Amino acid sequence: GDSVTQMEGPVTLSEEAFLTINCTYTATGYPSLFWYVQYPGEGLQLLLKATKADDKGSNKGFEATYRKETTSFHLEKGSVQVSDSAVYFCALSENQFYFGTGTSLTVIP
Amino acid sequence: GAGVSQSPSNKVTEKGKDVELRCDPISGHTALYWYRQSLGQGLEFLIYFQGNSAPDKSGLPSDRFSAERTGGSVSTLTIQRTQQEDSAVYLCASSLFRDNNQPQHFGDGTRLSIL
Numbered sequence: 001g002d003s004v005t006q007m008e009g010p011v012t013l014s015e016e017a018f019l020t021i022n023c024t025y026t027a028t029g030y031p032s033l034f035w036y037v038q039y040p041g042e043g044l045q046l047l048l049k050a051t052k053a054d055d056k057g058s059n060k061g062f063e064a065t066y067r068k069e070t071t072s073f074h075l076e077k078g079s080v081q082v083s084d085s086a087v088y089f090c091a092l093s094e095n096q097f098y099f100g101t102g103t104s105l106t107v108i109p
Numbered sequence: 110g111a112g113v114s115q116s117p118s119n120k121v122t123e124k125g126k127d128v129e130l131r132c133d134p135i136s137g138h139t140a141l142y143w144y145r146q147s148l149g150q151g152l153e154f155l156i157y158f159q160g161n162s163a164p165d166k167s168g169l170p171s172d173r174f175s176a177e178r179t180g181g182s183v184s185t186l187t188i189q190r191t192q193q194e195d196s197a198v199y200l201c202a203s204s205l206f207r208d209n210n211q212p213q214h215f216g217d218g219t220r221l222s223i224l
């Protein structure tokens with residue numbers, strides 16, 4: 001069945017460091033891929049999405065490219081800020097949404 | 110507001126009691142989803158509605174869990190005879206319609222604690 005595997009945390013980075021959170025997926029067809037972010041005490045918010053192979057989703061300085069050949073959708077940001085501290089969830093949608101277990105990011109000044 | 114609204118935001122109850130959680134989706138969204146988020150774990154799919162119908166109830170963990178949706182809008186998730194393992198954050202999401210490309214919009218969740 002479909003599934004999402006993402007990098008386990010927690011991840012701690014200094015401000016302005018480069019961020020990568022790995023996400024790989026298993027799907028039977030052609031899913032859409034998403035990254036959601038959950039700030040402390042809040043619900044999940046859509047961060048970015050990509051609906052087909054080679055699409056790049058981007059928002060707030062974050063990017064992820066839909067790589068069908070490696071079944072991956074890694075999240076990257078060139079320079080993180082303290083305000084990026086949150087839990088990040090990778091997800092795919094193919095008849096149903098499947099979420100990864102989340103990766104906690106803490107950015108320290 | 111224009112987002113998904115869930116109530117209550119927090120619920121503490123004794124083991125064995127019934128609880129009812131409410132979700133108000135974004136106006137006009139036909140698809141509605143319930144998830145459970147346990148400490149340190151990802152999101153566990155419970156059930157979804159297309160309109161008032163629930164085609165997929167496979168995620169409900171036991172027959173103590175039920176959900177309904179009326180008027181294509183508000184949904185309630187009911188847990189009967191609560192157990193301590195039911196303690197979790199219950200998240201509701203809605204989307205314009207059920208489609209792979211449609212993102213889900215989440216509420217802030219109901220944090221349920223069973224004593």
